[in-house]
Amino acid sequence: MRHPICVTCGVQYGEPREDCPICLDERQYVGWDGQRWTTLEELRAAGHRGRIAEEGEGVIGVGAEPPTAIGQRALLVRTPSGNVLWDMITHIDDDLVRQVRELGGISAIAISHPHYYGTMIEWAHAFDAPVHIHEADRQWVARPDDAVRYWSGDTLEIADGLTLINAGVHFAGGQVMHWRDGEDGEGALFSGDILQVVQDRRWVSFMWSYPNFIPERPRTIRRALRLLEPYHFGRVYGAWWKRIVYTDGKAAVQRSYDRYLDFALDDGGPG
Numbered sequence: 001m002r003h004p005i006c007v008t009c010g011v012q013y014g015e016p017r018e019d020c021p022i023c024l025d026e027r028q029y030v031g032w033d034g035q036r037w038t039t040l041e042e043l044r045a046a047g048h049r050g051r052i053a054e055e056g057e058g059v060i061g062v063g064a065e066p067p068t069a070i071g072q073r074a075l076l077v078r079t080p081s082g083n084v085l086w087d088m089i090t091h092i093d094d095d096l097v098r099q100v101r102e103l104g105g106i107s108a109i110a111i112s113h114p115h116y117y118g119t120m121i122e123w124a125h126a127f128d129a130p131v132h133i134h135e136a137d138r139q140w141v142a143r144p145d146d147a148v149r150y151w152s153g154d155t156l157e158i159a160d161g162l163t164l165i166n167a168g169v170h171f172a173g174g175q176v177m178h179w180r181d182g183e184d185g186e187g188a189l190f191s192g193d194i195l196q197v198v199q200d201r202r203w204v205s206f207m208w209s210y211p212n213f214i215p216e217r218p219r220t221i222r223r224a225l226r227l228l229e230p231y232h233f234g235r236v237y238g239a240w241w242k243r244i245v246y247t248d249g250k251a252a253v254q255r256s257y258d259r260y261l262d263f264a265l266d267d268g269g270p271g
Contacts, residue, residue: 010069082107112192137173197238
């Protein structure tokens with residue numbers, strides 16, 4: 001168990017430990033059967049395999065079957081200046097690495113927030129790729145490594161036309177990624193669940209904790225939308241398979257914010 005993995009959140013730690021701080025945080029939870037650990041070797045032996053499928057033009061989903069943790073998938077964004085792996089999963093094996101190499105490999109990794117850190121160091125080592133994490137989330141990195149590159153401020157361009165934006169929703173370092181040239185030049189936003197694409201895929205939502213139903217602060221969301229204002233995007237890619245706002249993405253984010261405030265700040269009712 002040199003690199004144990006928390007069964008509940010799927011994050012790999014550098015050394016054995018008794019607890020998972022990410023799950024102890026009130027945005028997450030410890031599994032109802034208590035803290036449980038696994039390893040990559042155990043997951044592979046249990047039959048987990050990689051899944052590769054197209055999610056959009058130049059965007060390839062990278063996941064696992066059966067899924068681990070909360071079942072999110074990563075996205076391989078293929079650009080002329082190099083491929084970026086957006087977000088992260090827990091599973092990795094030789095066959096999955098081979099398939100990703102056949103798609104052009106990975107030049108850089110960027111992850112929206114700590115719940116999705118997964119086995120990011122395993123992926124970084126497999127592809128000799130840096131992992132871009134916002135400085136505000138440094139405390140949550142469970143397996144420190146030289147591959148992790150912390151950045152500060154509001155935005156960071158990690159490749160031509162690919163910009164990280166510190167939206168700060170859900171976590172202080174919560175980041176989204178804008179692809180200027182995506183969707184035939186309309187632009188695309190990769191949001192993880194910093195902006196959560198909901199079941200009705202015309203909308204997104206904003207939460208401080210999803211499993212514990214704690215809403216995000218309106219002032220935090222306002223700041224995020226101010227940072228997104230200069231960027232155009234027709235599509236919003238969420239964190240799970242087919243959780244995508246396919247058209248009118250920027251307008252969908254704005255109307256979702258308006259609806260959110262209409263409910264969250266309505267304090268003029270009876271009594």
